Amino acid sequence: MAKKPAGPQMFIANRLDDGRAVFLTANGEWTKVAADAAVGQTDEEVEALAVLAHGAEDANLVVSVTAIAADTEGNNLAPAHMKFAMQAKGPSVRLDLGYQVSPNWEQ
Amino acid sequence: MALVNLTGIQPTQYTELASDTSPAEGEVVLVPFDRLAEESEAFFQTVGRVGVLVGTETTFSALEPFANKISFVAIDFPAFGDGRGFSLAVRLRKDYGFKGEIRAVGNIIPDQAQFLMRAGFDSVEATEERKTAFETALKRFPSYYQTDAIGLGQRSVAHVRHSAKNDDNTDAADTAKEGQRKAS
Amino acid sequence: MYAYDTYDHAIVNARVEEFRDQVERRMKGELTEEEFRPLRLMNGLYLQLHAYMLRVAIPYGTLSSNQMRRLAHIARRYDKGYAHFTTRQNVQYNWPKLSETPDILQELADVEMHAIQTSGNCIRNTTTDQFAGAAADEVLDPRPYAELIRQWSTFHPEFSFLPRKFKIAITGADEDRAAVKWHDIGLVVKQSDTGEIGFEVLAGGGMGRTPVIGKVIRDFLPVSDLLSYLEAMLRVYNEQGRRDNKYKARIKILVDAMGADEYARQVEAEWAKIKDQPLDVPEEEVARIKAFFTPPPLPVLDNDVPTVNAFADKNFLFKAWVSNNTGAHKVPGHVHVTISLKPHGGIPGDATDAQMDLVADLADKYSLSEVRVSHEQNLILPHVAKKDLPALWEALDAAGLGSANAGLLTDIIACPGLDYCSLANARSIPLAQKLTERFDDVKRLMDIGPLKIKISGCINSCGHHHAGHIGILGVDRKGEENYQLLLGGSGAEDASKAAILGPGFDEGGIIDAIEKVVAVYLGEREDGEEFLPAYRRLGADVFKEAVYGAR
Ligand code: SF4
Numbered sequence: 001m002a003k004k005p006a007g008p009q010m011f012i013a014n015r016l017d018d019g020r021a022v023f024l025t026a027n028g029e030w031t032k033v034a035a036d037a038a039v040g041q042t043d044e045e046v047e048a049l050a051v052l053a054h055g056a057e058d059a060n061l062v063v064s065v066t067a068i069a070a071d072t073e074g075n076n077l078a079p080a081h082m083k084f085a086m087q088a089k090g091p092s093v094r095l096d097l098g099y100q101v102s103p104n105w106e107q
Numbered sequence: 108m109a110l111v112n113l114t115g116i117q118p119t120q121y122t123e124l125a126s127d128t129s130p131a132e133g134e135v136v137l138v139p140f141d142r143l144a145e146e147s148e149a150f151f152q153t154v155g156r157v158g159v160l161v162g163t164e165t166t167f168s169a170l171e172p173f174a175n176k177i178s179f180v181a182i183d184f185p186a187f188g189d190g191r192g193f194s195l196a197v198r199l200r201k202d203y204g205f206k207g208e209i210r211a212v213g214n215i216i217p218d219q220a221q222f223l224m225r226a227g228f229d230s231v232e233a234t235e236e237r238k239t240a241f242e243t244a245l246k247r248f249p250s251y252y253q254t255d256a257i258g259l260g261q262r263s264v265a266h267v268r269h270s271a272k273n274d275d276n277t278d279a280a281d282t283a284k285e286g287q288r289k290a291s
Numbered sequence: 292m293y294a295y296d297t298y299d300h301a302i303v304n305a306r307v308e309e310f311r312d313q314v315e316r317r318m319k320g321e322l323t324e325e326e327f328r329p330l331r332l333m334n335g336l337y338l339q340l341h342a343y344m345l346r347v348a349i350p351y352g353t354l355s356s357n358q359m360r361r362l363a364h365i366a367r368r369y370d371k372g373y374a375h376f377t378t379r380q381n382v383q384y385n386w387p388k389l390s391e392t393p394d395i396l397q398e399l400a401d402v403e404m405h406a407i408q409t410s411g412n413c414i415r416n417t418t419t420d421q422f423a424g425a426a427a428d429e430v431l432d433p434r435p436y437a438e439l440i441r442q443w444s445t446f447h448p449e450f451s452f453l454p455r456k457f458k459i460a461i462t463g464a465d466e467d468r469a470a471v472k473w474h475d476i477g478l479v480v481k482q483s484d485t486g487e488i489g490f491e492v493l494a495g496g497g498m499g500r501t502p503v504i505g506k507v508i509r510d511f512l513p514v515s516d517l518l519s520y521l522e523a524m525l526r527v528y529n530e531q532g533r534r535d536n537k538y539k540a541r542i543k544i545l546v547d548a549m550g551a552d553e554y555a556r557q558v559e560a561e562w563a564k565i566k567d568q569p570l571d572v573p574e575e576e577v578a579r580i581k582a583f584f585t586p587p588p589l590p591v592l593d594n595d596v597p598t599v600n601a602f603a604d605k606n607f608l609f610k611a612w613v614s615n616n617t618g619a620h621k622v623p624g625h626v627h628v629t630i631s632l633k634p635h636g637g638i639p640g641d642a643t644d645a646q647m648d649l650v651a652d653l654a655d656k657y658s659l660s661e662v663r664v665s666h667e668q669n670l671i672l673p674h675v676a677k678k679d680l681p682a683l684w685e686a687l688d689a690a691g692l693g694s695a696n697a698g699l700l701t702d703i704i705a706c707p708g709l710d711y712c713s714l715a716n717a718r719s720i721p722l723a724q725k726l727t728e729r730f731d732d733v734k735r736l737m738d739i740g741p742l743k744i745k746i747s748g749c750i751n752s753c754g755h756h757h758a759g760h761i762g763i764l765g766v767d768r769k770g771e772e773n774y775q776l777l778l779g780g781s782g783a784e785d786a787s788k789a790a791i792l793g794p795g796f797d798e799g800g801i802i803d804a805i806e807k808v809v810a811v812y813l814g815e816r817e818d819g820e821e822f823l824p825a826y827r828r829l830g831a832d833v834f835k836e837a838v839y840g841a842r
Binding site (some may be wrong): 166167187188189190191193194195197201202216218219221222223224225226243244247248249250251252253254255256262263264265266267268269 | 296298299301302305306308309312313326329330412442443444445446447448449450451452453454522526529530534564565568569570572573575576579
Binding site (some may be wrong): 014016017018019020021057059060063064080081082083086087090091092093094097 | 317318338339371373389390709720721724770771772
């Protein structure tokens, strides 16, 4: 696993079948909406989320589980780093494809 | 652990020699390369049959002095992506004419079965659960694009295409079978 | 074009079945991701930022119209209606589902295509001149040899787990359009004084973190020895290439560390031991493969076509397109046509399913059903009669494929970058879009002349920035996208490494900087002098001063 970021954290992964980037929620589900993700503030909270996240990995629901820094300052909760923010929003090109218009868009 | 037989040889039954023990007279032992290099005379005088355990990092020429004395070789893969092990087996067969068993041990995946066989390995040490997967993978490809240079008799489809007795192109599986037979 | 026989079909079909089995085991959880990853990579399936990405090989860049139609069909049926042509004569789908990839591979196998070894530490798709078999300056068609290499390198038992990926390029023309000096192995087809065919062999070229231009290790290798010699080259690399550090694992590092002479010596020594083994294919096989690439039966026509000239006089864009996007063919009265996938404001290398279908139809109509793809991310119709150019251009232009910018500043190579790629540091595509919008004037572009801009979103250099006349490298500067500017690279026969000019820029800044670089060139150039020679003559300082101000 990548080195742990500091500060509030969220978990990102890709769904096994379509590879779609998803975020872990507090009840252990995976959402396409980064703003609905669970945020771990303390080490204990992050550890508890990690157990849920890796459980889903072991159950072959998601792959590539990663703890990432969460940006909790704006109105919307989002990944702090641009790469993960890109995963939350979809590509910044081909906006006609729908993925970026609504995070719930499905093929 | 289970043994996957790639070529139909009679697999060697051996004891892995612990570092502080000496082999009993007539015993068949697998000796780590470093120890064999240091104490070789002792081994070849007392023991029945000696095999050497080498890592993939071993330079093939280091095996030259032993190639006609040892009766089997185990090549240990630290990771299945460490392709040096394949070249090592090829070199043993090709450069030193080594005829004994070459076994792959360590980290190998079933999908490599045919590659191993074609590079001169006879057997693979695998977990029991993976044995079937290895055996399935061994039969996967009906023919090959390469001819071997190590006496297995595998002919590339390029050769098969133009050989007199195979002019109708129908039985691609022949090449594979031929390769396995000659190896055994 | 090469056509599969029963052996080729059997091997590729077996591969599809193998992958189907692997995917099923993965979906059922019998394979972990760790175990599955190398297996999917060997079939060109990556996991990127938003989805899986499937990379399909277009062996030596040659496609039939039917294969092109199948690529369009796959884009429509399994993806979001488009595909991306890459810098290695591959095509990538950005949104396939894992569970559907075996079906995609079967659809490809049915038209004699595959995704075998388009990733992983193995021998990748052999690339070549996109105008092979068509260009007037060609000495010999390299494709039969590329096909020989394709077959030999497919599922090689010894060389499927190399220290790192391995790329071979081959060219047979005076002008190097395949960037052979930038490849792990580069081959230049030669004919000796006695008429014998062979290759000049280069080794140890490569981009990435440590750009190196390949070195000649043998002046002339007879064609009948090609595969045994490659076998020796790969064996020495497989045994001695570094495996402790992935950034030092390419053959360029080995050749550099031991010296090209020593590498050549070891290869020759090994080759001497194996050259008499039946590693090379029989002569009949070379003849069989060559027969698929016999020159097409084109009639000799007049080079001067009054109707075309008349059309060009009325339509400047057509005239510009003919001048920039077509090139001399072996057969008089014909040209090869580059279909630019670089519309201004568009995504370099992307084509929609409808565009791919159209290109297939136009290939049937005007180019003996043949299409090529170039490492510069364009499509080519290799055999077009000059008289057909007006009709062809109108059909292309109506579909957004008529850009007259081949070889000009806006014919930009750009990798997928941070919009798709999980390794990226910065976006490449929006930069290419904005640059092409800034220079959206064909007259100005033609005045500037040949100028190759190449953009990579990270140091892996898929966008070949080291070989750009102007190269751009995306970096992550404290969490912000930042772009380094490099000048003076070349991927051609006069290969050179581009050098970093100075500190990096944000997106707006890099575009301004490029405009300044172009302005210096326009001001300083001598009569008819192109950008690259001008840069080489002037040196970096005058450009540095224009971009960063006097110190
Ligand atoms: S250069 Fe980097 S960002 Fe661009 S495609 Fe290659 S790996 Fe991805």
